[in-house]
Amino acid sequence: MTVPLPLPGAAVRYWDATEMLECVSVIPEAPDVATFCFVAPSGALFAYLPGQFVTLELPVPGGPLYRTYTISSSPSRPLSITVTVKAQKGSIGTRWMLDTLRPGMRIRATGPLGSFTSHHHPAEKYLFISAGSGITPMMSMTTYMYDLGRIPDVVFINCARRPSDIVFRERLEHIASRVDGIKLRWVVEDSDRYQPWTGYQGFLNQLMLGLMAPDYLEREVFCCGPEPFMQAVRDALTGLGYDMARYHQESFHPSLAEEQAEPTADDVVPDDAAKAEVEFSLSGVTQSCTEGDTILATARAAGLNIPSGCTFGVCGTCRIRKLSGQVHMVHNGGITDEDIEDGYILACCSQPMGRVEVEA
Known part of the structure; x- marks a missing residue:
């Protein structure tokens, strides 16, 4: 399939979630890791911020699964969009993609969304720290900076089990060979058999950070990876006296701090014993619940x-539209202020305060 380029002076169309995405290529990256490239069949371009994510509707046996993946491509290359996925032990959706999703197949997607982007935190110097597939937003942001043509100042740290598990290694080394401002630092737990490793080995620690980026106190830090890894990075930076107001992380799993977060003094806290009711207008169903239930749980x-x-x-x-009533919503960036002003809520983290009507 050839995607037509927009002609000079022609109106530019951008992809939205009403159009399915077509897979055009699958690129193996590492064991159980692959990059899937998608285009809009209409030729629409993609607009997003580097570091944002999309949610794919995966037609697995037994019903669709919704899985969120960071976009690994850069908005400076808007003809296509890529996600780079890694199948963990017991994964269903990602495993289906690796085993079944092939060029020519089409799937539904929503987004892009997310606030984990260097665009929201402009700085002279950056420190990107990632582990495993957490490298994907860093790849997007680094490619974007490279494509701008200016010389960026980025120290790029990625941790992996072995050198063969480092995703995008060759691509990033090519980019770094073209500009002076991108410094790559690989950290591995162990070497590959019969392939000597002369770089950093072990687990990322304060000493390594000081050697890799001596001016870390001057850099804006972006971190992505498993929660235990990010906790270790936070602990290391805090111990080094880093200003954590300049630390940003991305995770699709709730951290312990989020799970134990206390409500603020002026927050309206739902009463688990108080009765509530949700009317689903499109379905014509009304369901009783308590204020401690979410809209999503009530729907189920x-x-x-x-x-x-x-x-x-x-x-x-x-995301659904709230037609009437009041909800208590505590989200983690999955909805914009504009959407909230337009009456939208996230069903998974919205609790009804009394009677609520939603468009579902």
Whole structure:
């Protein structure tokens, strides 16, 4: 399939979630890791910020799954969009993609969304720290900076089990060979057999950080990876006296701090014992619940299916319009202020305060 280029002076069309995405290529990256490239069949371009994510509707046996993946491509290359996925032990959706999704197949997607982007935190110097597939937003942001043509100042640290597990290694080394401002630092737990490793080995620590980026106190830090890894990075930076107001992280799993977060003094806290009711206008169903229940849980109790992904307010898959009533919503960036002003809520993290009517 050839995507037509927009002619000079022609109106530019941008992809939205009403159009399915077509897979045009699958590129193996590492064991159980592959990059899937998608285009809009209409030729529409993609507009997003580097570091944002999309939610894919995966037609697995037994019903669709909604999985959120960071966009690994850069908005400076808008003809296509890519996601780079890694199948973990027991994964269903990502495993289906690796085993079944092939060029020519089309799937539905929503987004892009997310606030984990260097665009929101402009700085003279950056420090990108990632582990495993957490490298994907860093790849997007680094490619974007490279494509601008200016000389960026980025120290790029990625941690992996072995050198063969480093995703995008060759691509990033090519980019770094073209400009002076991108410094790559690989950290591996162990070397590959019969392939000597002369770089950093072990687990990322304060000493390594000081050697890799001596001016870390001057850099804006972006971190992505498994929660234990990010906790270790936070602890290391805090111990080094880093200003954590300049630290930013991305995770599709709730951290312990988020799970234990206390409400603020002026926050309206739902009463788990108070009765509530949710009317689903499109389905013609009304379901009783308590203020401690979420809209999503209430819908499921009523036998209704509201598409959902992360279930804690990050991916935005469960966004629906609230027609009346009041909800208590604590999200993690999966909805914009503009959407909230337009009456939208996230069903997974919105609790009804009394009677609420939603468009579902």
